[in-house]
Amino acid sequence: MPVKVRIADVAAAAGVSTATVSRALSSPDVVGAETRARVMAAVQATGYRINAAARDLRQQRARSILVLAPNLANTFFSRIIAAVQEVAGQAGLAVQISDSRTDPDLLQSLGHNGRADGILLLDGALPPDLVRGWRLPVVQVCEWNDAYEVPSLRIDNAAAARMAVAHLRDLGHTHLLHVAGPADNVLGQTRERGFVDAARAFGLGATVLPGDFTMASGARSARAWAEMPDRPSAAFTASDECAFGFISECNRMGFAVPGDVSVIGFDDVDFAGHFIPALTTIHQPRARLGRQAAERLVSALGASERLTHEQVIIDPNLMIRASTAPRT
Amino acid sequence: MPVKVRIADVAAAAGVSTATVSRALSSPDVVGAETRARVMAAVQATGYRINAAARDLRQQRARSILVLAPNLANTFFSRIIAAVQEVAGQAGLAVQISDSRTDPDLLQSLGHNGRADGILLLDGALPPDLVRGWRLPVVQVCEWNDAYEVPSLRIDNAAAARMAVAHLRDLGHTHLLHVAGPADNVLGQTRERGFVDAARAFGLGATVLPGDFTMASGARSARAWAEMPDRPSAAFTASDECAFGFISECNRMGFAVPGDVSVIGFDDVDFAGHFIPALTTIHQPRARLGRQAAERLVSALGASERLTHEQVIIDPNLMIRASTAPRT
DNA sequence: CTGAAAGCGCTTACAG
DNA sequence: CTGAAAGCGCTTACAG
Structure with missing residues (x-):
């Protein structure tokens, strides 16, 4: 069996034109039964596999979507990307991933190089001109930026913060920290x-410390918290990672969570429910976000639809676990 | 500015042939200085971007590598994939990801469809015939399968287990559990x-319980451990996740780690050092594994080299933290 | 140094 | 129902 089999080889083997082979494969019903059988036999015999690159060039599409994220190593994205891949795969689309924090020139070309049909954007901090310059459908997930004028899908982050605060108030806390x-x-x-x-x-009393979602910033904030003359009895951190860092550092310093301080995180990463104490946190339905965003993009591609600046905001959920307790 | 600019548009604008535009872009030194300037001006004026799909078809390469993993949602892979993307990006290659647990027919076509130049395989459980059927360079990372006859890169897993056992013996433990x-x-x-x-x-005494790397299997094993008449004083689990599940369940049942049982995990995921207690575990240098495997693949692509069945085995590291302690 | 022409491997109007 | 031919957007021997 030759290493490289082209459609012409199949055509020769079946004694038909390449056009007929192409049709037998893509729209079998339009080809005579006997011819189709001969073609299929030739496909089997030669081990022919369609060259997607050639087909895509001819059809002027890439059958591929690009996922652009600010940090591919971030485990928060893995479930989202897995869901995207699943939806795309079912639609016959490949998934390409790239770091959005790269050379702007390269980034710009991604929207023009013919290798992707659409972009799923997980970054809200790219220059708006860059994003608007892409001549491809774009759907944004988790983060958003109104200047892009693209559809976006996310949970209601402000409402989530409100739920966290309400939960702490219900537990009797009157002075809250936010990292x-x-x-x-x-x-x-x-x-x-x-x-x-x-x-x-x-x-309620409210103190805000700066942070950056990382465990290190959580740990740093815990030390700052410990030094405060009038320590808040509860903390709401901007991410689970940050909460983990905060709690670990509290433990190291001899403070108990939730005994000395209640802590609420944000994201509900896989690990949150298994941390000790199990973390009270805002749930982000990552698989759903990825799936739904991918479906939006895929359907837009299918319909050659021009996407509008629609915003889909999902209600958040508070997962109440063991890291929050009534004020003592 | 037209939405779609082709090389012919640039050629027309510059008053040269498409061949000259192509050369001015890809090998500028071979084009006259004045001509080159005219071409560049035309490129600027039209906003031309090369169509990579067309170039790739003509050059018979995809400028893309495919990463195939058994579970893209698994956070263990995220750092590896990020490192791969970085190396590939620097080499001008796109990265495509796909789930290796999908339709075998589709999987097979991935090696023949002209959309990838090489494959980075994170799965060792695919049918050998499938892998050998790919007419593309393949490099395997983390998992391996000798029947594939492809290069593989990984840590020495047996030596790592030995290190874990030695550490526990040094701490005085005489009866060990393995999940x-x-x-x-x-x-x-x-x-x-x-x-x-x-x-x-x-x-040393050794008991093995079945598991599957998950937290659930760790928790299950902790319950089984608690029921044992003669409980081992130390456990080595096949993954960090499993260790987290084991420890959490121990806590829930009122056992202390490492007070009642020392625990060693495997992988050293981001979270391991921040778990409470900080997890003693085998470190897998995920970024290095991803980077090195990608470099191997990229260099093979550049040299059109036929890859052999070479095996690169990296020495493991034991990270001694707080989840292991002398036997009491 | 530059251009005309062929060709990468397909698909798809257009005829018949 | 089938084929000849054009063409997707490039690159690259081959001439000159």
Whole structure:
């Protein structure tokens, strides 16, 4: 069997034209039964596999979507990407991944190089001109940026912060700490604003420490918290990672969670329920977000639809576990 | 500016042939200075971007590598994949990801469809015929399967198990538990055999419970352990996840780690050092594994080299943290 | 140094 | 129902 079998080889073997082979494969019903059988036999005999690259060039599509994320090593994305791959795969689309924090020129070319039909964007901090310059459908997930004027799908981050604050108030806490996300990140900003607004609305004391979603920033905040003269009895962190860092450092310093301080995280990563103590946190339905965003993109591709600036906001869920307790 | 600019548009604008535009872009030195300037100006003016799909078809390569993993949602892979993407990106290659547990027919076509130049395989349980049927360079990482006859890169899993056993022996433990990985997985098998052999060599008691790398299997094993008449004072689990599940369940049942039982995991996932207690575990250098495997593949692609069945085995590291302690 | 032409491997109007 | 031919957007021997 030759290493490389082209459609012409099959055509020769079956004694038909390449056009007929192509049709027998892509729209069998349009080909005579006897001819089709001969073609199929030739396909079997030669071990022919269609060359997708050639077909795609001819059909002017890539049958591929590009997932662009700010940090592919971030485990938060893995479930989202897995869900995207599943949906795309079922639609016959390949999934390409790339880091969105790379050379802007290269980034720009991604929307013009003919290798992707659409882009799933997990980053809200790219230059708007860059995103608008792409001549490809774009759907944004988790993060968002109104200047892009693309559809976006996410949970209601402000409402989530409100739920966290309400839960702590219900437990009797009157002075709350927030370890914020990065100041230049839309998620960090929105969660912080949600926290501050809710605390004010409930008439609670509110202190905000800067952070960046990492365990290190959580640990740092725990040390800052320990030094405060009037320590808040509860903390809401902008991410689970940050909460883990905060709690670990509390433990190291001899403080108990939730005994000395209640802690609420954000994301509900796989690990949150198995941390000790099991982490009370805001659930982000990552598989659902990935699936739904991919479905939106796939359906837009199928319909050659021009995407609008629609915003889909999903209600958050608070997972109440063991890291929060009534104020003592 | 037209939405779609082709090389012919640039050629027309510059008053040259498409061949000259192509050359001005890919090998500028071969084109006259004045001509080159005209072409570049035309490229600027039209906003031309090369169509990679067309170039790749003509050059008979895909400029893309495919990463195939058994479970893309598994956070263990994220760092590996990120490293792969980084190396590939620097070499001008795109990265495509796909689930290796999918329709075999589709899987087979991945090696023949012209959309990837090489495959990075994170799965050792695919049918050997399938893998050998791919007419593309394949490099395997973490898992391996000699029947594939492809290069493989991994840590020495048996030696790692030996190190874990030696550490526990040094702490005075004489009866050890192993929570195994899946029986049909080469990693699970190798770690278990390493454990059993080392325990025998050291003259230690050894009990093995079945598992599958998951937290659930760790928790299940903890319950089984608690019921044992003569409980081992130390456990070595086939994965960190499993260790987390084991420890959490111990806590739930009122046992202390490492007070009542020392625990060693495997992988050193991001989280291991921040678990409470910080987990003693075998470190897998995931970024290095991903980087090195990608480099191997990229260099093979560049040299059109036929890959051999070379095996690169990296020495493991034991990270001693707080989940192991002397036998009391 | 530059251009005309062929060709990568397909698909798809257009005829018949 | 089938085939000849054009063409997707490039690159690259081959001439000149």
